[in-house]
Amino acid sequence: MANHDIHLTVRRGSVHALCGENGAGKSTLMKILYGMQKPDEGTITLDGEQVTLHTPGDAIARGIGMVHQHFMLADNLTVLENVVLGAEKLHGIGGKARAKIKEISDAYGLGVRPDALVEDLGVADRQRVEILKVLYRGARTLILDEPTAVLVPQEVDALFDNLRELKAEGLTVIFISHKLGEVLSVADDITVIRRGTTVGTAVPSETTPKQLAELMVGSELPSPETRESTVTDTPMLTVEDLKLSATDPDGVVRAVLDGISLTIHKGEVLGIAGVEGNGQAELVEAIMGMRDPDAGTVTLDGTDISHAPTRKRREDGIGYIPEDRHRHGLLLEAPLWENRILGHVTEKPNSKKGFLDPKAARADTERIVREYDVRTPGIEVTAASLSGGNQQKLIVGREMSHLPKLLIAAHPTRGVDVGAQAQIWDQIREARHEGLAVLLISADLDELIGLSDNLRVMFRGRLVADADPATITPEELGSAMTGAATGHLEHVEADDQEQDQEQEGGDKA
């Protein structure tokens, strides 16, 4: 049972935030509201009328629209084509549709250009196209699933402005998020879900992020802050002038990594900030040996590994928490204990002299499940049957079990609930204390600032700026991520105050 005893009342013309741990049942609830899943019992009432939603089609017909976390757009089509796709009957596919799109875009300040190709749009613009798509189909109630996960702070602010516009026009927005600060700044009402049931509601003006988080996890709020510095002088990973080019779909060879140089010392966490798609994934793949660099060197603990195979690097002590755990970190249809072997098949306790040791691997999986609090009924279940947070805990446990010298953590807490997040942060901190070097890549700027000893900003394949996490604010980092600022980022007090005021102003409106 994913959900039970859910009570949720959303006022028309309001932004209602739904927060809760991952695996708490938010997604299931949303699927029910959008007609993708049928509830066993209970009722849904819309505008005073009891409704039964069998398919998303029913939901759309009743004015419920959903903006998914992963955009559902065809890259090679224009905005107009994407919007009318599947809704050709509404306003045709020509002038009338274009006029309608313009009208919606202007009414809610979305600023969408109907003839732009989707592949040329940035993440924030794509999201606005998704919203427009839903509005075009006549939605009066919008469900947004973690809309801010992929945005930088400035874009989040712009999105919130859009949401306020929608609200002002009498539309209802249901907003799902883990990010408590955002929830408090944009929502009119908040409902918290824990372990599949609604545990409470909160009024944003009377609630602090801490209280909200405690409501979510049912215990103390974790923080990503590292306490004392453990950085040493011994370089663990040195990357010098790394260059990598790739052929994009149009056949143009483009530099995806250009002159990257960085050093991570023992006991240091180096955070890389950047909007996704600026070369972070390629950097990780070059260090992991999944891509062969065109030029430059990678040195791990004094050994040149620039062109070493991935397996050798793993054996030499690189731990890897991949960005996309389903694609790179797990065998979804294999049992947990086989997933524990993945990536470390040549190491103890998984194998002896070329042969697997299933007994030892199973026993060690039991240990990881216990020590890393992976919630599962057993180690024979497939990885696919665990929730995202528990899958991630298994991966972290696996990588940490081989005592890495360098940990590459790409979005280590993405899609992970607050409780698991705190655990993962603790584990990284603990290992760092023992001399682990960490390359941290994250879209969560609070996490980056809180966990890192040093910060670098990546933009279009280059490291364009660096910053001291002790003083920098997410906003300042955000502007460097869009390429607006380069070099060493200094924290500016006055600017910060202005930001605060703006924030307050927004809250009152």
Added chain:
Amino acid sequence: MNALKKLDKNKLILAVAAPVLAIVAALVVTSIIIVATGKDPIHAYQVMVDFGSKADSQVWIINKATPYYLSALAVAIGFRMNLFNIGVDGQYRIAAFFAAVVGGALTLPGIIQIPVIIIVAMIVGAIWAGIAGLLKTTRGVSEVISTIMLNAIGAAVIAYFLQDGRLAEKEGNLIHTPYLPDSAHFFEIATATKPIYGFVLIAALAGLVYWFVLNRSRFGFDLRTVGQSESAAQASGVNVKRMVVTSMLLSGAMAGLVGMPTLLGVSYNYGTDFPAGIGFTGIAIALLGRNHPIGMALGALFWSFLDRTGTQLEFEGYAQEMVGVIQGVIVLCVVIAYEIVRRYGLKAQQRKVGEELAAQARKSDKAEVSA
């Protein structure tokens, strides 16, 4: 622990459910077809069971199942790796041909002669399949296309060399490679009726090696990893390209064995009448047996049983093609049934895990409240 055992039991039930479901569905469909031709299906099945259980039929079935099984193993190596080696047919034929040529040209003691023939067959099979592997990794050619093409090329190569004065000789109407010397005859297992090929033991051994390498070795783990997720395999440190070539080589080497029971046990030469098409049968059996060594053994025996009893149906006035229909329907049913059962199994497990965690959570909630 209890829950775990239950999960395992469910897994077992699901594993058996698919083939049973497939065979039942296939029986229903064939019965309808037999009825449509105006005959009695029940009687047909009786004939098949009666005839199939005779002693000489049993020997025939085992002998025929041996190459089927080896062929299924060759296909299954590819399947486990997510490669579709349709070329087992060409691989075993060209392998058997050159093995026959080499074997016919040498006269050595059996203990050397037989291994030489087998090794030549495995190497030729591996090379033929390896071409497809190389094409895939270097040029991105789908192995499905290249192995099909290589079947045709293999047939042409054999046709070229299998001529009087080239590598073959004429005997009456037949053209075949020179006979293997007596020392190259594989031993037989005598029974009350006809003997069983000794090569059945090699086939069983091959099944055992297949199971052990895939499930108990690092290499096998890497291979299965690539089969399940290429991206995860690459991130885990497997050289995916090399694995593609290696597994094609292994698949081809296994395919090389397919012709051996016939070459070393019956024909002692490769002629125009050398059995063809076993490579395709192997695909069906690998599907039927879910790439499992025991499942495929049962599948091979079942297929052979159908082959055997099909001939008898003709005497009883049924169309002999009926067995072909049954086999075809079974393959279709198997593919569908496995997919249904697989999806159902995954969903059931997810639901089960969710339920158990929710139950645990409620328990701990209560504990917190009472504390």
